[in-house]
Amino acid sequence: xxDFVSASKYAASPxxxxxxDRHPDRPAGEFICNVLSNEWVNGEYKLLALETPPRAxxxxxxxxxxxxxxxxxGAEVWMRRPMSVYRIDKDAGHLQFLYKCEGRxxxxxxxxxxxxxxxxxxxFGIGFHLDPAWKxxxxxxxxxxxxxxxxxxxxxxxxxxxxxxxxxxxxAELVMSRDMFDELGADVIAVNDTDHSSDVDNVEAILEKLIxxxxxxxxxxxxxxxxxxxxxxxxxxxxxxGQVAMEQIMACxxxxxxxxxxxxxxxxxxxxxxxxxxxxxxxxxxxxxx
Amino acid sequence: MVDLSVKIGDVEMANPVTPASGAFSWExxxxxxxxxxxxxxxxxxxxxxxxxxxxxxxxxxEAGIIQSIGLPGKGIEYFIDHIVPEYKKFTPPLxxxxxxxxxxxxxxxxxxxxxxxxxxxxxxxxxxxRNTTGGxxxxxxxxxxxxxxxxxxxxxxxxWAKLSxxxxxxxxIAMAAEEAGADCLVIANTFLSLKIRTDNFRPALGNKFGGxxxxxxxxxxxxxxxxxxxxxxxxxxxxxxVTKAEDVVEYMxxxxxxxxxxxxxxRNPTALTAIIDDLEAWCDDRGIxxxxxxxxxxxxxxxxxxxxxxxSSGV
Numbered sequence: 001x002x003d004f005v006s007a008s009k010y011a012a013s014p015x016x017x018x019x020x021d022r023h024p025d026r027p028a029g030e031f032i033c034n035v036l037s038n039e040w041v042n043g044e045y046k047l048l049a050l051e052t053p054p055r056a057x058x059x060x061x062x063x064x065x066x067x068x069x070x071x072x073x074g075a076e077v078w079m080r081r082p083m084s085v086y087r088i089d090k091d092a093g094h095l096q097f098l099y100k101c102e103g104r105x106x107x108x109x110x111x112x113x114x115x116x117x118x119x120x121x122x123x124f125g126i127g128f129h130l131d132p133a134w135k136x137x138x139x140x141x142x143x144x145x146x147x148x149x150x151x152x153x154x155x156x157x158x159x160x161x162x163x164x165x166x167x168x169x170x171x172a173e174l175v176m177s178r179d180m181f182d183e184l185g186a187d188v189i190a191v192n193d194t195d196h197s198s199d200v201d202n203v204e205a206i207l208e209k210l211i212x213x214x215x216x217x218x219x220x221x222x223x224x225x226x227x228x229x230x231x232x233x234x235x236x237x238x239x240x241x242g243q244v245a246m247e248q249i250m251a252c253x254x255x256x257x258x259x260x261x262x263x264x265x266x267x268x269x270x271x272x273x274x275x276x277x278x279x280x281x282x283x284x285x286x287x288x289x290x
Numbered sequence: 291m292v293d294l295s296v297k298i299g300d301v302e303m304a305n306p307v308t309p310a311s312g313a314f315s316w317e318x319x320x321x322x323x324x325x326x327x328x329x330x331x332x333x334x335x336x337x338x339x340x341x342x343x344x345x346x347x348x349x350x351x352e353a354g355i356i357q358s359i360g361l362p363g364k365g366i367e368y369f370i371d372h373i374v375p376e377y378k379k380f381t382p383p384l385x386x387x388x389x390x391x392x393x394x395x396x397x398x399x400x401x402x403x404x405x406x407x408x409x410x411x412x413x414x415x416x417x418x419x420r421n422t423t424g425g426x427x428x429x430x431x432x433x434x435x436x437x438x439x440x441x442x443x444x445x446x447x448x449x450w451a452k453l454s455x456x457x458x459x460x461x462x463i464a465m466a467a468e469e470a471g472a473d474c475l476v477i478a479n480t481f482l483s484l485k486i487r488t489d490n491f492r493p494a495l496g497n498k499f500g501g502x503x504x505x506x507x508x509x510x511x512x513x514x515x516x517x518x519x520x521x522x523x524x525x526x527x528x529x530x531x532v533t534k535a536e537d538v539v540e541y542m543x544x545x546x547x548x549x550x551x552x553x554x555x556x557r558n559p560t561a562l563t564a565i566i567d568d569l570e571a572w573c574d575d576r577g578i579x580x581x582x583x584x585x586x587x588x589x590x591x592x593x594x595x596x597x598x599x600x601x602s603s604g605v
Contacts, residue, residue: 013560013567028320030560068557078350078504079556084310104350104474121321121559132419249346251357251556254314259347272341272362277317 015053016117017093024055028122028254031056031139035116036094038109044175045144046110047086050118057090061151062245062281063129065095066253068119072107080121081105082250082260084148084280087180095120098147111210124253125280128152128243130159134217137161138210139186139202140231142168145223145227148245152220157184166191166206166214168198168224200230207231211238218242219284232284242284248275263288292573293580294566296328296547298525299448299473301383301410303328306538306548306581307566310529311412311452313503313552314360316376317595321559324380326566328548332369332377334387337399339365343419344496349485350534354553356483358419358497361389366402374407383409385450389417393437394425395480397444404445411447413438416454416479418501428454428479431466442471449525452476455511464518464526476527476550477515481507503529503553512544519545519586533561535568542584 014030015021023029034052041047059065066080081103087096101110135193137156141149146167156163163186169175175184175190182188189206191197210216211234219231219242228244235242248260255277264286265272273279294305299352308329309318313332316324324330342362347455349356363369369386377384386408390396415437416428427433428451438451449469453460455478464475480501485494493499511530519526528541541549554561574580 013564014558023321023323025317026321028559030321030558052564066559075352078355079348083415119558124320249348251348251355253312254315254320254559255317257313257357257556258333258342258362259357261342261362263347 011014015055017051017053019053021053021055022078026055027052027058028124029053029055032120033095033118033120035041035112035114037116041176043172045098045100045176047099048093048099048109048112050097050120051093052095052120054093056095056120056123057088057093059085059088059095059123060127061085061155062148064081064280065097065120065122066124066250067097067105067109067280068121069105069108070111072104072111077104077108079251080253081109082124082247082253082276082280084149084245085123086150087154088151098144098150100144110271121253125276126278128155128245128281130155130161131241132217134161136164136215137218137220138164138207140166140168140219140221142198142224142227142229143174144176145221147247147274148222149220150177150180153181153184153186157170162215163187164189164210164222166203168192168203168227170194200226203227204230204234207234211240216240220244220286228284228287232287235284243281244284244287245281246275246287250276252276275287292570292578293574294570296582298450298527298547301329301448303383303548305566306546307562307569308385308527308548309548309555309562310550310552311414313555316380317378317557318555319380319569322563325382326563327382329383329385329410330377330380331385331412331550332373332387333363334361334389334417334534335363335366335369335373335399335403335461336389337395338364339363340366346494346496349494349500351483351485351502353506354502356485356495356500357480358495358500360419360497361417366399370403370405371423375407378407385410385412387412387452389414389415391420393440396437397440399448399449400441401444404447408447410450411441411445412450412452412476413441414452414479416452416456418454418456418480418482419497419499420597424533424543426454428452428467429457432488433530434463435466435470438467438470438472443513446471450474450476452479454479455507455514455530456482460514461517461521464522468524472524475522476529477518478511478530505533505553507531508537510539512540515541515546516544516588532565533557535565535572538565538569539572539584542581543586543588545586545588547582547585
């Protein structure tokens, strides 16, 4: 029962690789992609590469796809799993997802093999935004949050914006996306828990220096509540605007069900916003953490 | 090619496939052509703005998801000014779902929503996480009759009543709603459910209880649709576990004139239009000229056991 629609005898609603786009006017879609590779990058993370129909490649950094993951254990995985896109290669027609094999959805995803079909829906949500006035941005991420921030470096490079990337992880081996940031010309500062360089005090000192050096026109973060709090505090103190990509348990992905809401504070008032529709990228100053 | 059109009372629909309230919004136009749907069913609206329930609002179980959203919304004024116009960009009839904790306010809502552009008022008298007198009127016949009568008196629009699968005897509740003037019965809302986390002994949902949404509901709700359709003369819409065209056929054979789809649209955002395509092909393959031929066409006249009586009397 994994995929009602593509298992149907008649229906041709999801778009497939190599077939004409039957819904060219729609900003998003449901796509049956071909798995190209799905390799371990370390003991916890895998990198999935997909061949997709062209419309899926309109994804922007920070947007997500809703993935119909195979079962890891024989029992049904009922809902899709939202995952931000790691790399968009329009020329090759490929999308990549970098993910940590943790829950049932990602454990099922880890079983995909080259040649398999994989149903993804999207691109959904609002991605990162680069203001033309920004020349230097600071990207601060931790763990799997770095996979979300990596395509921002791609977008910054395309727009001639310089990136300083502070990459945080439990240990040096688990620093994700370093190659991608290096390749795109970012200044990379890797910090980890093992040598305590990832402590908030140290990261705060790094950020303070970047602000003082005029290297921080805007902040971007994902993957850690304490790093979000830090960027919110420093951003407020120094007038640095910021964006954060957030997660929530999600059902429809399109804004209909109101399952993925989070609390935000706008002009002193607490409001709920849908991560799938008003996000997943939000103004750092409006967040209330999680 | 088969004629898929159906009529729910005076409401004409291009086909029997509609979304279920709460599982759909105009935002699905990002992915599918909404003009292809039988109807557009808006998320239940309440009079005043509501934030809804605490998160998590959804949890997976072995046999589907449980969810408790709590009817968040910006209230009726915002709905009329901003949401109705979003739906009116599309052609299918607009079914507006309303809910309230009081009979008087329910009637007031129906009256205030009886405006051009709204084609049907669906009264959600069966929100599973509310109590009998607090919005879940459909647990008991007398409450159902009272609230539906009040709403009926407040609007000339077609009135659909959404019933609860959690009631002991849904047939008497359906009859009460018909007697009170409902034009159609929508069967059913979600099943009241609970999931407890074994790692911290806490309920998995922020609101403790939730409604079960699953293909597993189909045989149960199908039975309810069958029982009710035998006893009422107004149309019935079946909602519960529809994931493919054959499920639509099954509900129609049981006596439904149309179906509502929730979960399948979460799982496959293109499910609704895919199911319409499939239903058309299914009928064409079998030489069925009008989809309405299927309504109540179950062949069970030769079966001896009167399961209708058995189930109604609690055997």
